[in-house]
Amino acid sequence: MSDPEDREDRESRTAVLEAFADTIIPGEKRHPGDRAVAGVSTDGGAVASGAIDVLETPEGGMAPALDDLARALDGHAVRFRAEHGLPPDDREPFVGLGYADRLTLVGELLAPDHPERVMWAGLAMFSFMAFDTGAHLHTVDAIxxxxxGLRILGFAPPDKDGLWRFPSYSYGRRLADIHPDTDRSGSPA
Known part of the structure; x- marks a missing residue:
């Protein structure tokens, strides 16, 4: 059985990471009391697209750093609040910020001259991956x-057999001849 304090810490960490992902690609609130998702969009954003699932995949390599990233983001939010005369919020320093303030803070963290830019850019990239690709899911299942994200982007569904074929070329013309060693599945022989 899990310790209630550990569960509370994990929920808090998840909310901070969701709030960051929602700042990158905003979505619709999941319920009226949703604090992590600001609700500045009327459709699903990074959180609804599975940003936390993507971040927690072992293949991505970010999972071991997520606790530290959430604490660091809250630390930056405490500083940001003090610098901008915002009331302190010991319980939810980042999550408790309004969307405009979240956006300003995340913009600072992603600025080219910010010393921690690489780690925040990585977190942002995983938010985009969740939305743009559903990286944690098989594409057929995601669709x-x-x-x-795939729905909003208009990602084409596969044919009935689960494979994608594009009889109409996106540029309106064939760009190259098929290589003579290509088999019927489209793979090189």
């Missing part, structure tokens, strides 16, 4: 389940 079938109505993945918000």
């Amino acid at each position: 079938a389940s109505g993945h918000p």
Whole structure:
């Protein structure tokens, strides 16, 4: 059985990371009391697209750093609040910021001259990956389940057999001849 304090810490960490992801690609609130998702969009954003699932995949390599990233983001929020005359919020320093303030702070963290830019850019990149690709899901399954990012982007569904074929070329013309060693599946022989 998990310790209630550990569960509370994990929920807090998740909320901070969701608030960051929602700042990168805003979404619709999941419920009226949703604090992590600011609700500045009327459709699903990075959070609804699975940003936390993508961040927590072992393949991405970010999972071991997530606790530290959430603490660091809250630390930056405490500083930001003090610098901008905002009331302190010991419980939710970053999550408790309004969307405009979150956006300003994240912009500072992603600025080319910020010393921690690389780690914040990595966190932002995973938010984009969740939305743009559903990286934690098989694409066929993501489309079938109505993945918000793929739906919003208009990602084409596969043919009935689960493969993608594009009889109409996106540029309106064929760009190259098929290599003679290409097999029927489209793979090189």
